[in-house]
Amino acid sequence: MAFENLLVEKRGAIGIVTLNRPNALNALCQALMDELVAVIDDFENDAAIKVVVLTGSEKAFAAGADIKEMAAKSFIDAYKEDFITRNWERVTKCRKPVIAAVAGYCLGGGCELAMMCDFIVAADTAKFSQPEITIGTMPGAGGTQRLTRLVGKSKAMELCLTGRMIDAAEAEKAGLVARVFPAAELMVEALKIAQKIAEFSGPIAMMVKESVNRAYETTLAEGLRFERRLFHASFATEDQKEGMNAFTDKRKAGFKDR
Ligand code: CAA
Secondary structure, three states: OOOOOEEEEEEOOEEEEEEOOHHHOOOEOHHHHHHHHHHHHHHHHOOOOOEEEEEOOOOEEEOOEOHHHHOOOOHHHHHHOOOOHHHHOHHHHOOOOEEEEEOOEEEOHHHHHHHHOOEEEEEOOOEEEOHHHHHOOOOOOOHHHHHHHHHOHHHHHHHHHHOOOEEHHHHHHHOOOOEEEOHHHHHHHHHHHHHHHHOOOHHHHHHHHHHHHHHHHOOHHHHHHHHHHHHHHHOOOHHHHHHHHHHHHOOOOOOOOO
């Protein structure tokens, strides 16, 4: 598949998608988001792909939703086309683990897209903000919700109300980012993490993801019940037998995604 706004590569079990609108700092226009949906659909349907890495350029993961594209929209335009909501959530529905590898600007809708991924690894050059208030609007793709769950109310409120940009170190300290690497090593490290996950059982990784995500959407008691059900279900897989037998036999497990 050839895309105008993305570069796509399959490297073994890892699907890599690179946001590629260099002249607009990877601003997320509708065409780009439509392409991203197509790529995620393809990765999802490809049994050989077990983990997805979403990245941008050295200068920008993405500098937000495309301001020029949305500036003239009326309320009724935005409402009728279900602006932002229509297909932006596709990444959150991906059942395979999705890692955001972020360097440079990760602003507004860019930060929201990164937060839709399962976790964020960042270059030491990464800069995060929800600057929507500075252009007379507010986060519209989950910024007030996902950021608050990740960093807590006080910090999310301060960031969304001031539009202040934070660096990778502050983002890691706040819990927005899982790991920070020197910029030159970002992709190598992100791919190492992806490869590590890809070597485990795919279905078990999907269960882990489903269960962690459940923590966002339910009470502790319900979440624990859900986790217990999936934990028990893992004993129905061949990979559970293989993993535990390999431990006992003191050998490396050979998972079959079954
Ligand atoms: N939308 C459209 N175009 C954008 C863009 C955006 N979000 N961000 C950058 N660009 C374009 C610029 O217009 C510029 O294009 P031209 O060369 O044609 O003028 C090009 O990308 C390079 O940008 P700059 O010249 O501004 O680069 P800079 O290095 O001087 O500044 C920046 C970088 C601080 C990131 C600045 O570009 C900026 O502030 N961008 C906007 C950030 C922003 O407000 N994002 C939130 C968008 S709203 C949103 O995302 C809503 C939501 O919740 C979904």
